[in-house]
Every structure is written in structure tokens, then in C-alpha cells.
Amino acid sequence: MSRHSDLDLGLVVRGHGRHYIVEDSEGQRRVCHPRGKKSDCVVGDEVRWAPSGSDEGVIEAVEPRRNLLFRQDEWKTKSFAANVDQLLILVAVEPVFSESQLCRALIAAEAAGIPSTIALNKTDLPGSEAARERLAPYRAMGLNMLEIALKGEPQASIEQLTPWLSGKRSFVMGPSGTGKSTLINLLIPDAKAQVGDISQALNSGRHTTTTTQWYWVDGERQSALIDSPGFQEFGVRQVEPAQLPLLMPDLRAHADHCRFYNCTHQHEPGCGVRAAVEAGQISASRYRIYGEILAELTAKRW
Template identity: 70%
Template sequence: MSSADTRIGLVVRGHGRHYLIEDEDGVRVHCLTRGKKSDCVVGDRVRWKRSSDHEGVIESVEPRRNLLFRQDEWKTKSFAANLDRLLILVAVDPQFSESQLTRALIAAESAGIAAEIILNKTDLPGANAARERLAPYRAMGISVLELSLKGQKDASRAALSPLLEGQATLVLGPSGTGKSTLINLLIPDAQAQVGEISHALNSGRHTTTTTQWYWIDSERKSALLDSPGFQEFGLRQISAPNLASYMADFKPYLGDCRFHNCSHRHEPGCAVLTALEAGKISPSRYRIYDELWNELSSPPKY
């Protein structure tokens, strides 16, 4: 197959072996993959060619800039490829899991993707408590944007728009935090975009089993990606000894331990443990590190 026959397209939705590709002119075409070799995810640039008036075939996947994924005990789940930013959405209520938040941040850091946090529903009582739980993240240099997406639509849009401009941004967060509210705020025709895509892939209107790509602007420069919720967020792609290097609050101390292969759990002369005792690393972050270390250094459970 000569590359002259193929064109470059963007994967905007996947469903099994079925993909929806957008060509350079914004025209969307239903494509199939040939097999395992052309496994692709939303955000991928692919080489494809027409196989009929209505359909195409994906021949190959272009090299990726990055890939955000989680690796549970037995399966790997890709969120999306070629992202500019990850926005982790948490809310005052339901109370967010710091472990899930940390896992998402580590996955992003290890994939080389910039991540920021949005705290939504700051109109609710309990906002201060949530703010306090996020203080360690602010202190380690992660931006925490406080929003009230439902009640303060204009202010939220004004705060988000500059962040999203010209970028491909994935929104990740547990259910009930306001992901749909955020998408609908920025993409008034979101429902129509989903319907059109689902129709093209014959995948049912309300399936949210895969990542969904939305254009924010008619010039197709800024994109938001919505992905399905998750129960687990496995990080088995990371080895325990590398874990601390993906945690911004641990990183400053890593060169200062007595042993170069320090696990930062019980070794004498450990700079991380000293920082923990001095209150420079938060106890909850350290507890999550310890849990993750155990998880990543034990074999998968049957």
C-alpha cells in the first residue's frame, strides 16, 4: 500500500473495531481497522483510505505524542492520545477520593501530560473542607481552579475558555462532579454531536463507554474530551521504584536520601521521611504513596 492512497485523519470516537475519523476538511467517515496492528484510540492521527462511498479503512496509526491510560491488574484502558492537558474535575460533594486524584495525576505525569484540578460546586457547604484537602496539591504547584459550574455559568466559561484555547483537553472525574454540566456549558450542541456520532457508528445514543471528542469552536482548534467514569485506576504501567519521581511533592527530596535505591519507607537517612516528619509532605499523600508502593510491588491477585 503506497501512502499516496491514504489520507491523514483524526480519530474522534471508537466503538469496538469501528472508528469515526475526521479528515482535514472536518468531514467524518466511518472506518474499520484491519486488525490488531491498527489499534487506535481517540485523539490518534491515522492513515486511512476509502473502501466505499461511505466507509474507510484505517491502515496505520501515526506516532503518538502521548497516551493517557490506566493499567488495572488484567486490562489496559486507554483514555486518549495526543493530549495537551488533563483537567481533573472533583467536587465539594460527592467527596472526592484523594487516592483517585493522585492516581490520575501520576498517570498524567508519567505520560508527560500537564494536569490541573478543578474544584466544582464551591457554592455548597463543605467548600472549605474540600479546599483544605486540596491544599497539598496547590502547595506542590498544581493549579486548582474553583468553580460553581451550575450557578455561575458566565464566570465559569470566562475562567475556562483561555485554558482550553487551541488545546485538546481531557476531562476526567468521578460521576456526579459536573462533567456533563461542564461539557454542556462549553459546547451547546454537545448532545447533537454525540447523537450524530452514535448514529454514524450505530452505537446507540447514550453509550458513554468510550472517550468522546467535542470541538468547542467552529474553527476546530480547541477540543474537549469526555471519558467514561471508572471504578479502578490501576497504575501497573509504573514500577514501584519510579513512583516517587511522578509525585511533585516527593520529587525535591529524591536526590538526598542516603541510599540511591531508597524506597522512602523505612530506610535510615531517607530525605522523604524527614520531609514527612517536618510537615513538608502531607500525611495523606504519604499514605497513598505507601499503598501504591505495596500495590505495584505485589503480583496480580487471582
């Protein structure tokens, strides 16, 4: 038994720089400070905590994690959340999403062992057809895909999402302005997550999300949604170069057919992946993005 196993278990529901909001087993939330200098908990962590002062607490230990979703850029690692059941990657018809970022989010989730769903939001806007076409390779890969429109008449979208969210802890991720906080507010009426108004000029009074935050969907605290700030950069430097094709299901399906067991699918003769690209079984854009990420992972750092 660990030294702290007599302490209460709490759930980290929000991080604020050096302190955290921890929810106890009764659902009460309080500010907690990590013991010592290291503050390496993330939203979703189970922690052992002890009361301090009248209404605060001290985090004494972080319980072992089931999984950890993070990105690793060139110089820093950014943890998103721990112990989540599934990832909802929200993209939108507008702003037009970067396919490279979408691929990277999927790779990070696959590396963490977390299943993903892609939802295309704002299908009420013109341009839906083009967005749908760009997502065709992901549908063909067998990913769970949803199409939603959260503004105006969102009822049909909510009905589509609800069974999928039920009983699960879902992390909602995606570029800025895709509707993550809008979704949270629709499913959790008292969430009051701030929603950005895209009609205003960039950076002038836009209410975009700045911290990752945990919301319970139901009173029994079985289903949770985790809102997160939109990202721009998305490094996957935690991945070994040889692992990369194995984290991309469409490439993985053809990697067994390569002549060389250590094929990088770049220039080698008899490459099953390149043959599949030429045959139209792997999308040209996914293959290009694979090459770009591989170059990043193998580049020398000076």
C-alpha cells in the same frame, strides 16, 4: 516514507467497540473499521484511512503518537486518549472524591508527560471548605488549580476556563458525577452530552457518559475538549516502583536528601522523604497513598 503516506490523514474522535468515528481534514466524520483484527487506536489518534463503500472507511495505519494517557489495572490496560496537550482533572464537592484516585490520575499524566490542572466543581454546595482543604497539598505542590460552579450562574467559571482551554486539546477526566459533561455542554452548546441526574437513584436511568468523545470548541478546530466516562478503578502498573516517587512532585523534591540512592522511602534510615513528612512538608495522606501504590507495584502476582 511509510507505505500509507499517500492516504488521507484523519482524527479518531470516538471509539465504538470494533469501529471508530474518524474526522477528515474537512471536518467530515465517518465510520471507519480497522484493517485486520487488531484495533488499537484511541481517541486523538491520527490515522491514515481509505474510503470503503459509499460512506465508510478503513483505517490502514496509526501515526506515531506524541503521548498516550492510559491506566493499567491488574489484568487490563485501558487507553484514554492520545496526543493531548493537557489534562483537566475534574473533582467535585459532591460526590466526595477519592484522594487515592486523584493521585493515580496525576501519576498517570506525569508518566505520560501531560501537564494537569485540577478543577474543583460544585463549589456552590456546602462542604466546599472541606474539599478545598483536602486539595491544599496539591496547591502547595504548585499544580494549577481552579474552583468552579457550573450549575446556576456558570459565567464566572466559564471565563476562568476559557483562556486556559484556548488553542489546546484538553482531556477531561474524573470520577462519575463531577460535571464533566455539564462542562462540555456549557462550552459547546450543540454538544448535547448526556448529563447524569444525581438526584435519581444510582443506576436507575442515569445518563452517564459511556464513551470517550472529542468535541471542538471553536469553528476553526483549534481548541478541543474530550469528554470521558467516570472511572472507579485506576491502576498505575505501567510505573516502575523506583520511578513512582519521581512522578509525585512533592516526594521528588525531597528524594535527593535520602542517605541511600535507592531509598524506597519506607523504612530506610536517613530518608529525606520521611523527614519531610514528619516536618509537615509532605502531606500524611499523600505519603500513605504512595505506600499503598508502591505495595501494589511490588506485590508478587501468583
